[in-house]
Amino acid sequence: MSLSQLVLSLADNKQLLGLRYAEWATRAPSLEADIAAAGMGLDDLGHCRVLYGCLEPLGDDPRKSLARDSDPTAYWSLPYFDQAFPSWSHFVAANAVLDTAFTALIQACVEGSQEVLQTRLRKMLMEERYHFLHGRSWLRSGIDPEPLDEAWRQAIAWFGPPDGELAELHGKGVLSLGPADLVARVSERLEVQPPKLRIDWKGWDPKRRREGKGGGIDQRTFDMLRGLEEKRFAPAGA
Amino acid sequence: MTHAYNRVQGAAREYGVFARKLRAEPLRQVGTVVAPDDDLAAAYARATYDEERWIEMAIVARDQLVTLWAPGEETSEA
Numbered sequence: 001m002s003l004s005q006l007v008l009s010l011a012d013n014k015q016l017l018g019l020r021y022a023e024w025a026t027r028a029p030s031l032e033a034d035i036a037a038a039g040m041g042l043d044d045l046g047h048c049r050v051l052y053g054c055l056e057p058l059g060d061d062p063r064k065s066l067a068r069d070s071d072p073t074a075y076w077s078l079p080y081f082d083q084a085f086p087s088w089s090h091f092v093a094a095n096a097v098l099d100t101a102f103t104a105l106i107q108a109c110v111e112g113s114q115e116v117l118q119t120r121l122r123k124m125l126m127e128e129r130y131h132f133l134h135g136r137s138w139l140r141s142g143i144d145p146e147p148l149d150e151a152w153r154q155a156i157a158w159f160g161p162p163d164g165e166l167a168e169l170h171g172k173g174v175l176s177l178g179p180a181d182l183v184a185r186v187s188e189r190l191e192v193q194p195p196k197l198r199i200d201w202k203g204w205d206p207k208r209r210r211e212g213k214g215g216g217i218d219q220r221t222f223d224m225l226r227g228l229e230e231k232r233f234a235p236a237g238a
Numbered sequence: 239m240t241h242a243y244n245r246v247q248g249a250a251r252e253y254g255v256f257a258r259k260l261r262a263e264p265l266r267q268v269g270t271v272v273a274p275d276d277d278l279a280a281a282y283a284r285a286t287y288d289e290e291r292w293i294e295m296a297i298v299a300r301d302q303l304v305t306l307w308a309p310g311e312e313t314s315e316a
């Protein structure tokens with residue numbers, strides 16, 4: 001895996017996270033939480049736009065060789081985002097664990113040796129501070145354990161195996177942290193220990209950075225990402 | 239007067255949100271948020287009142303304000 005493939009995975013996950021946040025903008029437990037969901041969604045969609053813009057300067061844009069107009073698996077997002085969050089606990093687990101995991105990698109990029117990432121991603125860290133405060137506070141209020149464990153599992157899987165290519169990028173100084181450091185960073189920030197997990201790295205998908213080869217975003221979301229969903233509301237013949 | 243709020247997270251407090259656009263101007267109250275703790279209040283304040291290019295934003299729990307007098311009460315000079 002190249003650095004641009006890792007950045008594409010980050011960008012796709014940010015896009016899906018932003019979209020899933022936004023879906024809760026009128027369903028959160030309070031008006032303030034509605035607004036926060038909308039605001040965080042907007043932030044993450046903006047972040048994914050910046051990340052996509054980093055792909056060319058990094059040397060190659062992996063999207064060129066992917067059938068993103070016809071194949072939902074060409075989006076390299078985690079299974080957690082394949083469907084809308086079914087509960088507020090799912091929202092909070094994603095906000096606390098997965099958003100913080102993405103931020104940990106962004107920080108590792110900013111502190112790493114690639115100039116384009118050092119300069120373009122720095123502002124994201126400031127904006128993500130408020131996502132973190134939101135997620136940690138709601139996490140402390142107590143949520144269902146199942147989505148929390150699943151979010152941890154997928155975050156650890158996303159960082160990849162201890163001797164994988166993310167670890168190699170760390171070894172070269174491109175990233176300031178390796179997979180175990182990143183897990184520790186998320187745990188330290190949330191002041192929560194990750195559950196004890198065994199990831200089957202043999203069945204791990206190194207591009208989509210998820211366990212197993214199957215699965216993908218649902219059809220409606222896929223249509224939405226391609227700008228097709230709103231055509232249902234267009235005037236006849238448009 | 240501080241209202242008692244009871245939401246999904248349990249008891250919540252009202253926070254005043256203060257901001258300014260220029261160094262030369264003082265902080266002024268731009269609104270309020272209701273949250274169970276300072277962290278969530280900060281996240282809510284930033285999300286709710288982020289439409290302007292503020293150079294500074296601060297929050298304070300309403301029950302931390304020391305009120306000298308309030309509307310309808312006698313002033314110290316009365």
